[in-house]
Amino acid sequence: MAPSARYLDIHPVDPQARNIDQAVRVLRDGGLIAYPTDSCYALGCTLDSPEGLERIRRIRQVGKDHHFTLVCADFAQLGQFVIVSNPVFRLVKNATPGPYTFILPATKEVPRRMSHPKKHTVGVRIPDHRVAHALVEALGEPIVSSTLLLPGQEDPPAEGWVVQDLLDNQVDVIIDSGEVGIEPTTVVDLSSGELVIAREGAGDVSRF
DSSP states (O other): OOOOEEEEEESSOOOHHHHHHHHHHHHTTTTTTEEESSSSSEEEEEEEEEHHHHHHHHHTOOTTTOOOOOOSSSSHHHHHHBOOOOHHHHHHHOOOSSEEEEEBBBOOTGGGGSSOOOTEEEEEEOOOHHHHHHHHHHHSEEEEEEEEEOTSSSSSSOOOOOOHHHTTSSSSSEEESSSSOOOOOOOOOOTTTSSEEOEEEEEEEEOO
C-alpha cells in the first residue's frame, strides 16, 4: 500500500512559508497534492509530471479528453500558456482573481498531453485564495489542476480531514486551510472567440 499523505495545516490568510515550501518541494519532485482554492478542493501537479496527470485521471476516472486547468499566479504567467486577444484580455482581467476558469487556445508552452486532444485548448484561472496563490507563486509556474470530484460523489469534499478519509494514500500532500466551498468554478469557453458559459459554478455569470 502507498504511504499516507503528508497532512499540512496552512493558515488561510497568512500561509506559513515553511509549509508552503514543503508542498512545493513535493510538487517539484513530481508529486500530487490536494489543495484548497476559492471555489473548492483541487488536485494538482506540475506541467512536467505526466505521472501526476495520470494519477488525477485515475482518481477522478476521467478520459484523455478531460480538460485540465492551469492555476496561475498572475496575468504575466497566464499569458505564457494561452493565446489572449485584447477583447478576451479585458474580459478575463475583469473577472480575476476569482472562481472562473477560462478555456482558451493553448500556446506551445503547454504539453500536448494536457491540452484538449482535438481543440488544443486549455483552461486557465487565477484564484482568489491566499494559499493557492502562495503555492503557485512559490512554485514559479502554474499548477496543473482538476476539481477534486470523485466518481459517484455529487460534491467535492469541503474539509481536509474528509479529503484524508477519501484519498489518504492516493495523493502525497493534503493541505488543510479550513472549510472551503463545494461548488467548482464557472467555466467560460472563449476558445472560438465567442463567449460560451460551459458550466455554471461558483462564479457569478451575470458579469458576462
